[in-house]
Amino acid sequence: MHDDFTRTPMLGRVLAVLLGSACCGGALAQQAAPAPPPPAPLQVQQVRPGLSVVSGAGGNVIVWSGPDGTVLVDTGLEYRAAELLETVARIAPGELRFVINTHGHVDHTGGNEAAAGRGAVLVGHERLRERSGRDVARVAEPGSAAAVALPVMTTTDRLALHLNGDRLDVLPATSAHTGADLAVRWATANVVALGDVYWNGQYPVVDVAAGGSVAGLVAAVEAALARSNASTVIVPGHGAVSNREHLAAYRDMLVAVGRKVRAAVESGQALEQVQATHPTAEFDAQFARPGAAVSPDDFVRNVYEDFRRTGRN
């Protein structure tokens, strides 16, 4: 099933928030938006020696650098690509060797083309190559300069990069936030990056039209928890750098809301009835912050539609 990403109101609105645009839904790509205010400068947070998280360019970007060169995890939005690469060059002056895409959404792949132009090898899930042209590039059209450069190295299985005195494991998930997600884990630095499998302090998007599922999202989070310990640094796709305790709370929220929505669906309730019971209420203080891209009703709709579609969550 290949619903148009931009015709899905919630996903369109999420993208509008992430782009900093006031427009929404399908109008996002079609209206000539008024000139937005200048974007806030990118923020750099070093989480380990040689490992930094750059935020503000769309999804979080990780810069890993050392004597063997530089690796990026995701590349943000296209219109921040030049600024991102300037920032990368400043904090990691070595050769840019690899980009690993956690998934295909434009707020994580928008700088791919620019990074490839600097010589980076793009790495992604095998299905990203199949899906990018349909599910990602079209989000940026028409009128957008965003161009998605496809990965040249793809995998559906574990892959490891041995660089800079560490081992980076690339760990695919075939149905989680989308149908083509990769988590990454640094063995020695003890850092895990989950892309949009993890939205820290916010309800997540589950892009079911692109192959994502709530059950797969929970499974991907469980796998990350199993690979981490109390001192692991966990980097979400959106939100602040996190840890195992907060990721476990996020997992508990996903499971609890999923159970409530599933019970409501099985008792024959319509979506509006389910939303009216506020199944997220006990979690809203933590996940429904003002300005968050996904509202509680949006999240419940996402879970409801996924459960109606798959019969499980």
Ligand SMILES: [Zn+2]
């Ligand atoms: Zn995403």
